[in-house]
Amino acid sequence: MFWPAAFIALSLPAALVLNAAMLVYWLMRRWPVALLPLAVLLLTWPHLMRGLALYPFGNDAEAPATLRLLSANVRIFNVYPQLRDPDLHSSKTMISWLAEHPADVLCLQEYYTEPRPSADGVVFNTERKIGKLSGRESFVSTTLTNSIGAKFGMAIFSRFPIVRRGVINFGKLTQNHAMWADLRLPQGDTVRVFNAHLQSMSMDEQDIVDSYSSKAGLKAKGLGLLRRLKRGMVKRSVQVDTLVRRIEASRYPVLLCGDLNDLPYSYTYDQLADHLQNAWATVGLGLGASYNGKLPFLRIDNQFASPQWQVLSCQVRRDIPYSDHFPLEATYQLRPAKSQTAAAE
Known part of the structure; x- marks a missing residue:
C-alpha cells in the first residue's frame, strides 16, 4: 500500500461535502457553472455511497430461512476499574442483552470471559451465559489469559452447529487477529463466518479533539497523531x-x-468491498456511525457478505450504549443457486 494515498483518501468526505456546497451555490448563481460540480458528484457517486447509504425501506426482513447476525466490540464488558460503573450496571446489562438477543450468530470483538467465579461473582462468566445457557455453541479465540484464568480475545456464538473453526494470525507483534467458523444451517447449507479485529490507531480520543480545537493543540499533538495514523494504516x-x-x-x-x-474511504474497506457487499451500504439509511465517543460520524464497525447472500436489513443499535462501539445487527438470506451464480458474475 502507498500510504500517502491513504491519507488523501481520508480527505474524500470533506471534498465531497465541499463539492455539494459548490453545486448548490452555482445552481443559485449561474446554473451552467453547476454542471462541473454535478459531473464530479456523478463520477464520485459510488464512493459517496460507501459512507452515506440511501435505502430507507431495505428488503423483506420476514423472508423464510434467514440468518440473523449481531456483531459488537464489547470493550471487555467494562471489566477494568476505570470502565466500571456502580454495581457493574453497564456490564450486567450488556451481557444480559447479548444473552437474550434472538440473533442466530454473535461475533464479538474485545471479548472477555471468566471461566470461574471471581470477586465479582458470576457477572463475567460470559461464555456460559451467552453460549450454553442461551442455546448457542461457542468458539473463543484467546489472545491473553490472566492469573485468574480469564480470557481476552474474540468470540463467535452460534445457534447452528459449528462444524469447523480456525484462527488467522496477523503476526507475532500484535494481538489483533481474525477467526472463522463453518456453520451448518438447518436446510443443509454450510456457511463461513469471519470475525475480525484490525489494528487500532492507538490514539487517545482527547488528543484528537485537542488537535483540531486550537492551533496550540494541533502543534502539540498533530505530528504524533499523524505518525500513529500512518503506522495503523500500514499495519x-x-x-x-x-x-x-x-x-x-x-x-x-x-x-x-x-x-x-x-473508514469507508480507506484501503481496508476498499479491499473488502471489492470482494464482498457491505451490509449497511446495501440496505442502510444514513451514515451508519458505529463509534460511541466524542468523534462523530465514524463507521468503523461493519458487516460484509459474499454475493451468495441477499442482505435483508441492517441497523446500528444506538440504543445499546454500554461500550465505545454500538452493536451492528443484520439479516441475510442465501440466494437460490441460479441467483447466486448471477450475483457472482
Missing part, C-alpha cells in the same frame, strides 16, 4: 490483505463481521 493494509486471501479461498458463502478501525 491494517497487511492484515486486510491476509484476510482477503482467506476469504477468496473459502468454498462456502461468507459473512464477515469486524471492528476495522478504518
